[in-house]
Amino acid sequence: MRALWKGSISFGLVNIPIKLYSGTNPHAIDLDMVRKKDHCPIQFVRICKKDGKEVPWNDIAKGYKKQNGDYVIIDDSDFEKAAPEKTQTIDIFEFIKEEEIPSKYLEKPYIVEPAKEAKKSYALLRAALAKSGKVGLCKFIMRTAEHLGILKVEEDAILLIQIRFNDELREPPATAAPKDVKITKKELDMALSIIEQLTETFDPEKYKNTYKAALMKVIKKKSSAKTTSKAAKNGTSTGKTTKRATAKDDLIEQLKASLEIIKN
Incomplete structure (x- = not known):
């Protein structure tokens, strides 16, 4: 498994070199867009809305649309000015109780692995978090963006859970x-x-994402046997249906x- 990020955790004056790994395994199946009649792959091109001509990449800029319809062009230097100072540190600035965080703020988990020379300091932070029953609220920079997160103990490991900033959430309508x-x-x-x-009792092992397996089964079946439109039209579905109350x-x-x- 390849590390997504390398840096360190700042815990008071203690510095713990670590690596971050994705804590999830996506179930998506890669599908290409093709033309129905001959399975020709589709290529997307960048077309100017005014003259209908294709625009090469080196002629493309990023722009912010103003209310009057004009654009303010944003270049690399502008992004650099606005970007947070690049650091390789996960800075713990507060400790809180995890139950104080509404679930709507939780976003993405990462696995925290200590460097060889940091096993003791990692174990110390893990033991302190577990004993206190608290999580470390922290900030970190990844891919030029600043993120908020919590460091928590999960079984024998420390996890970094990325959480959303308050202004990223929408208020529910009335x-x-x-x-x-x-x-x-x-x-x-x-x-x-x-x-x-x-x-x-919650047991995550009981719950399986069956969609990917079912879709792959369909793909393999269609790949190994020629299906005709007639067969598709004649296909029937069996099984009992349960009437749901309206x-x-x-x-x-x-x-x-x-x-x-x-x-x-």
Whole structure:
């Protein structure tokens, strides 16, 4: 596994050389865009909206569109002026309780690996975080952008969880949090009963992303056998379908039906 970032963690006056690795394994399958009739790959070109001509890369600049429609051209020197000072340090500036961070702020996990000479200082930070029950709030620079994150203990390792800045989040609209709705005790009790019936201990091993495997199965099947449009039209789907209650149905009846399905 290739390191995404090399630097160090600044913990008071302690400096811990580390490497960062991606903490996720994307399930995306690479697909190209092709023309249907002959499978010719599609090439995207940069076309000027005014004259319809293709624009070569060396004639392209980045521009900020103003309200009057004109553009302010931004070049490399402008980006350098605005960019934060480049450092290779993850600076811990506060310690907080993890439960104080709403889940909407959590964004991306990284695995923190210590350099050979930093194993003891890494172990010290890990033990201190675990003993305190807190996480280290930190800032770091990656790919010219400043990020906010927390350093936390997960099993025997330290993870860096990138979190969002407050101004990156949208406030939910009023329609997302209706306040003029009356809920009866019976409805609430039945909803709580459903939650109780479906409550389990979280076990991530139980949950699999089946879409990638299913799509690859379809791709292999189509690759090994010539499928005709006639066969596709004649294909049928088997299996039982479960009738779901609609929004027009009575809420109590929906709750009763839900409990009945769970019990069976």
